Amino acid sequence: MIERELLISNRLGLHARATAKLVQVLSGYRCNATLTAKGREVNAKSIMGVMLLAAGIGTPVLLRVDGDDEADAATAVVDLFERRFDEDS
């Protein structure tokens, strides 16, 4: 299992578009993935789950991935967060 601490730094936070991107990225991996924020853990492959986190800009979130391809999945998600979900381009 891999854990990564991430900070929501895109302007809109985990709104529908950013959430859709996250879920789409993770759908390419077999491992289980969860996000934890504000004391709640949700399935990171569920768009509803992630939207329900209502994580706005500045919220720290914890990514947990567990499975064969967990390392690649973690890298892909970290990359997406660092790119701020491509929102600023």
Add this chain to the structure above:
Amino acid sequence: MRLLLPGHGASRGCALGRARVRLPHVLEVAEERISDVEAEVARLHAAILVVRGEMHATRERLHGALAQEVGEFLDLHALLLDDPELLRGLDALIRTGRYSADYALRLQRDRIAAVFTGMDDAYLRSRIDDIDQVIGRIHAALHRRIADVEGVAGEILVTDNIAPAELAQLQAQGVMAVVTSGGSALSHSAILARSLHLPLVVGAAQALQKINDGDVLVVDGGLGIVVREPDASDLRAHRARTREQARERKQLNRLRREPSRTLDGVDIKLFANAESREDVAEAHALGAAGVGLYRTEFLFLNTDTVPDEDAQFRAYRDVVLGMTGRSVTIRTLDLGADKADRTGLVLPYEPNPALGLRGVRLSLSRAPLFETQLRAIVRASGYGPVRVLVPMVSSREEVVAVAALLKRVARDLRSAGHEIAEHIPFGAMIEVPAAAIALPGFIDAVDFLSIGTNDLVQYLLAADRNNEALGELYSPLHPAVLRLLHGVIAIAVKRGKPVAVCGEMAGDAAFVPLLLALGLQEFSLHPATLLEVRRAIRGCDLRALRSRASLLLRARDRVGIERWLHSVPPRIA
């Protein structure tokens, strides 16, 4: 009896018509237990499969800019449909609760809604609408009903909520306005309704209780008001508003066959920006001088493969044929790393794609890709006048390299026996400030220019136009922008090269006097505003405007430029 139903205005415009009430997909479903659990789960999954097919079909029906706009919402709905939590929850309700699929949908919906409605963020709170729409579609499919709305021309649809894809369809069917009891002005549907110019009132809470099929309604999407059984004064007010709108429309429609000629008799060329077949047909019908900017990105977007030469050729040829002898300017691929993930192209991630490998830079770095596109464009020139336009040019070297490649491609095709035009004019987009400033050094290598003001303004002012925090910093009404435009146009005119503006600035009738004063004689704009721009041109005296150009160029700030614009209003007959 007259009844005023207040709501929220979500998209401007007014309408008078009979109501067509569509009751919510998921209403009160009574608790129901079943015995054959596996059959019920299978029934649910079959319904989900049907909905997935419907969504796919809706997506296929959309073209061009609308496809991009609506596509994003459809993607969201597709993800919700496949959401593992949603599906697991439904399966569990059927298996352990032995509930019917219908009741499971309702329970699951209510559970999700309870969490969403408690959220602080208004935007996220209104995402329950998206979930309702998806659940509603599944419910309709369970009963083999087609969830797609059927609109009737001339009627006003009254419903609980509306999905973006449904709006696009309703408008095509001639529905005049939409009233919803739920929803918000922040919804995806509201955003789309505004861009479709379809009047929309949301949050008219009592609409479904108080309005019956066939009731006469007056809808004002600006004020957010619905009146059932309007009285004399409602009708009078509505008539005044529609008369205003109709006069405007009629006046504009009369201009379809009129020339874009100034008061002092100078013909200005209005070209259309296009990317879909519909755009091309509309451009033709509006009497555009040709297609001034045919964007080719959409051929590459939303597909996993790169379109081959024949596929591209067919698309370009069809545009050329659609314009029946008027010229078609095809812009080569204008993509960067920011959009590459939606194409079959593999581009490395860039921290700053606006300043990265995009446009002609990308094309020149991918010789086979670029050559394929040029071959397809050149082959289309056998069917009518074609021009090649290259985006994101910043140096003479790029222009020379493209010109040489274009020449070689034409020679190859000719010797392979293809019938192609003798000369294919080649032009550069002026959107990087460096290209505007260095223009005298490469203008000899091009046949024409097209100024892309959207990017030019953004690069010149170092202001991202999508960054709301910058407010009005992104604006073409900046002295630096006007001077640069004036300089580019003056050089082009002096060297006898046609020059057009193809950014959004060209499609805004308010800027017509300004662009004419700067010497512009060709505009390329979206067909939606072509007639408004033509009307403004017909109200301008070119000589008078040119004589006031120096005053415009002396304006020191935005206020000064606006004052100049106010001093030269077009005379609208």
